[in-house]
Amino acid sequence: MPVVSQLRESLPAEIVIDDPDVLATYAQDHGAWARVGKPACVVRARGTADVQAVVRACIATGTPVVARGAGTGLSGGANATDGCVVLSLDRLDRVLAIDPVERIAVVQPGVVNNDLRAAVAEHGLWYPPDPASAAWSTIGGNVATNAGGLCCVKYGVTREYVLGMEVVNGLGEIVRLGRRTAKGVAGYDLTALLVGSEGTLGIVTEVTLRLLPARLPEITVAAQFDTLGQAADAITGVARAGIVPSVLELLDAATLKAVDDWKNLGVSAEGNYMLLANTDVPGESGQREAAAMQRVFDDAGAGFSAIAGDQEEVDALFAARRLAYFALERHGPVITEDVCVPKAKVPAMIRRLEEISAEHDVYIATLAHAGDGNLHPCMPMPPDAGEDLQKRALAAFDDIIDAAIELGGTVTGEHGVGLLKMAGLAKELGPEVIAMHRAVKAALDPHGILNPGKIFT
Incomplete structure (x- = not known):
């Protein structure tokens, strides 16, 4: 029996959708140029029982199942x-x-990141992982990709906050992994294994998350630089000074202008590059840390630096950082990288980006969670980009991955592998480790139905 017919026998008709126009809206995430197939249907699950019914129907019919949250991913991991x-x-x-x-x-997986933060704030608590898409992305998607964000330089990524989960596994069983206790070392850490697995090992239907006390107010230091090299030296200087900022972000002037053209936030920079740094150390110690970061920026050659006193201006700057990708995307698809290198290698990686941009004659917008070495080089493509420009951009994409690996880094710091980074992952891990990944996949997804063809082939 075809999978759509089987699903309609076990689920309400209104949640099993095969209208072609609706299918098109669910078929892909934001990963530019990642291949997209045509799904047989979309099921808008209402609970764990629906998820189990879908997995069992897909097992019975040999049909792939691709779990999807808000579709804000940038690697094609949720593509049909x-x-x-x-x-x-x-x-x-x-x-x-x-x-x-x-x-x-x-929480359930469809909870939006910012909605969770608002809910726990009412109890004096805080959920640290904060991807730039926090206003739209869901906890399930954050778990699937092990998402990071601006605060990760000090507080870490999603995996560090996931204590346990309910999962529908590759046999169609409902299982619980992990714990709710502060400590627990019983058995393999299957919870950590599922985080970042991009829906290839199980489908998460509930998540137990660790929270922190509500954070204290932050102090922001902003600086502008004429050259990317100066900004890179400032980033390394912060680490060498022993400072662990709560945020350290890099944006180039063209990106800030793109945000201003869209939202008129008044954040366009006079310099070519801007660093935004926060400290959440309390009291006078925080003031001293902010002053120390400003000195580091000045020593690296900042044309302008300041400890912010205007909260409205600070809010606008960080809104610009979160909107940067979407501002670039307004005029066409954006090929987005997500490489991460050791902090000491950030200057070398940034200089390599400049070389790659020149070598392929492709504009690269520079965004970065600079404090933890996670860089997001973005290549905006005009809607009428010809075949030659597309080839040059994809060649630059490959060179960026190669450069990160050569510098001891990784092909993805938080976006996931999906479809776009599979070749890079193979280079990074090598055949022996890829074989271990395949063995885990075969053990937990014996029917091969869970998001097949993603991460590795």
């Missing part, structure tokens, strides 16, 4: 394959519990 079932989890959007004593939250 031909004939698959796209399993949308956006309706599983409830915060099930917040425990201020244990400092945990239990």
Whole structure:
């Protein structure tokens, strides 16, 4: 029996959708130029039982199932394959519990990151992972890609906050992984294995998250630089000074102008590059840390630096950082990289970006979670980009990956591998480690239905 017919026998008709116009809206994420197939249908699950029914139907019919949250991914990890079932989890959007004593939250995967942050803030708590898409991306998608964000330089990525989860596994079983206790070392850490697995090892239907106490107000230091090299030296200088900022972000002037042209936030820079740094150290110690970062920026050649006193201006600058990708995307697709290198190699990687841009005659917008070495070189493409420009951009994409690996880095710091980084992952890990990945995949997805063709072939 075809999978759509089988699903309609076990699920309400209104949640099994095969209208071609609707399917097109669920078929891909924001990963520019990642291949996209035509799904057989979309199922908008209402709960774990629906997810289980979909997985069991896909096992019975040999149909791929691709789980999807808000579709904000940038690597093609949620893109449909031909004939698959796209399993949308956006309706599983409830915060099930917040425990201020244990400092945990239990949430469904469709909860939007910022909505969770607002909910726990009412209890004096904070959920640190904060991808730039936090206003739209869901916790399930954040877990699937092990998302990071601006605060990760000090507070780490999603995996460090996931204590446990409910999962529909590759056999169609509902299982619970992990714990709710502060400590626990029983058995393999399957929870950590599922985080970042991009829907290839199981479909997460509930997540238990570790929370921190509400953070103290931050102090922002901003600086502008004429050259990318100066900005890179400032980034390394912060690390050498022993400072761990709560945020350290890099934007180029063209990107800030793109945001201003769109949102008129008044953030366009006079210099070519801007660094935004925060410290959340309390009291006078925080003031001293902010002053120390400003000295580092000045020593690196900043044309302008200041400790911000205007909160409205600070909010505008950080809004610009979060909107940067979307501002670049307004005029056409954006090929987005997500490489991460050791902090000491950030200057070398940034200089290599300049060389790659010149070698391929491709504009590269420079964005970075600079404090942890996670760079997001973006190549905006005009809608009428010809074949030659596309080839040059893709060649630059490959060179950026190669440069990161050569510098001891990784092909992805937070966006995931998806479709766009598979060749790079093979280079980074080598055949022996890829074989280990395949063995794990075969063990946990014996029918080969969970988001096949992603991460590695």
